[in-house]
Amino acid sequence: MAKERLDRVLGHLGVGTRKEIHKLARAGLIAVDGVVVTDAAFKFDPSLSRIEVAGESLVYQPFFYLMLNKPAGYVTSTKDPHGIPVTALLPEEWQRSDWMPVGRLDKDTEGLLLLTTDGELLHRLTHPRWKVAKRYYVELAAPATPEDVAVFAAGTLELEGERLQPAELHLGSNPRQVELVIREGRFHQVKRMFAARGNQVTYLKRIAFGPLALPGDLPPGAARKLLSEEIGALYDAVGLGRGE
Numbered sequence: 001m002a003k004e005r006l007d008r009v010l011g012h013l014g015v016g017t018r019k020e021i022h023k024l025a026r027a028g029l030i031a032v033d034g035v036v037v038t039d040a041a042f043k044f045d046p047s048l049s050r051i052e053v054a055g056e057s058l059v060y061q062p063f064f065y066l067m068l069n070k071p072a073g074y075v076t077s078t079k080d081p082h083g084i085p086v087t088a089l090l091p092e093e094w095q096r097s098d099w100m101p102v103g104r105l106d107k108d109t110e111g112l113l114l115l116t117t118d119g120e121l122l123h124r125l126t127h128p129r130w131k132v133a134k135r136y137y138v139e140l141a142a143p144a145t146p147e148d149v150a151v152f153a154a155g156t157l158e159l160e161g162e163r164l165q166p167a168e169l170h171l172g173s174n175p176r177q178v179e180l181v182i183r184e185g186r187f188h189q190v191k192r193m194f195a196a197r198g199n200q201v202t203y204l205k206r207i208a209f210g211p212l213a214l215p216g217d218l219p220p221g222a223a224r225k226l227l228s229e230e231i232g233a234l235y236d237a238v239g240l241g242r243g244e
C-alpha cells in the first residue's frame with residue numbers, strides 16, 4: 001500500500017479533525033512503530049505500521065461497513081437538502097463524510113440499508129451485472145395474483161420501454177402481504193412493478209440484501225458494524241476475493 005500522511009490516516013480512522021490531530025502530534029501523543037511522531041505530515045504505510053494515539057493502539061482499516069434498519073421519514077441520499085439523511089441516525093463516533101449508501105430506499109421505505117466507504121464493493125453490489133438479490137416485504141392495496149407471479153418471473157414486464165429482469169414474487173397465505181426478490185435496482189422499482197399490474201404498494205420494507213438478512217434484533221433507526229464474515233459474504237457475492 002502507498003505511503004500516506006499521518007493526519008490523513010488518523011482522520012480516516014475517526015481520531016479527530018485535522019486540527020485536533022495536529023495538536024495531538026505536537027503534544028507528542030502519537031507514535032508510529034513505537035516512535036513518537038510530532039509532524040502530522042509524516043508519511044508512512046498504515047497497513048504495515050503500528051499506530052498508537054495517547055497510548056492506545058489503533059487497528060488500521062481501509063474501509064468501513066455498517067448495516068442500518070432504516071425507518072420511514074429519512075432519505076437515503078447523504079446530499080439531499082430536502083430531507084434528513086439516514087446518516088443522521090448514526091451515533092457520533094460513526095459520523096464521517098464519506099459514507100455511501102448501497103442502493104436507494106425511498107423516504108417511506110423501511111428496512112435493511114448497507115453503508116460503506118468502499119467504492120468498488122458499492123459499485124458491484126448495485127450494478128445489474130452482478131444480479132445481487134434484494135428481498136422486499138410488500139403490503140398491497142389489492143391481493144397479488146398468480147398471474148403477477150408469472151409476469152414477474154417471465155421477465156417480460158417493461159418500465160419506460162426497458163425490460164426488467166425476472167423477479168420472484170412469493171405469495172403467502174395473505175396475498176396482500178407478499179415478498180418480492182429483484183436483482184436490479186431501478187428507481188421506485190417495486191412500486192412501479194406493482195403499479196404496472198394495476199396494484200399499489202402501501203408499505204415497503206427491504207428484508208435482505210444479497211447474503212445478508214435484516215436481523216430481527218436490530219430495531220428501526222439502529223445501526224451496527226458488519227461482522228467480518230458478513231463483509232466476506234458480500235465480497236463473495238460480487239466476485240471480489242478479499243485481500244486480492
Ligand code: URA
Nearest residue numbers: 106109188189190191
Ligand atoms: N423499490 C421501490 O419502489 N422503493 C424502494 O425504496 C426500493 C425499491
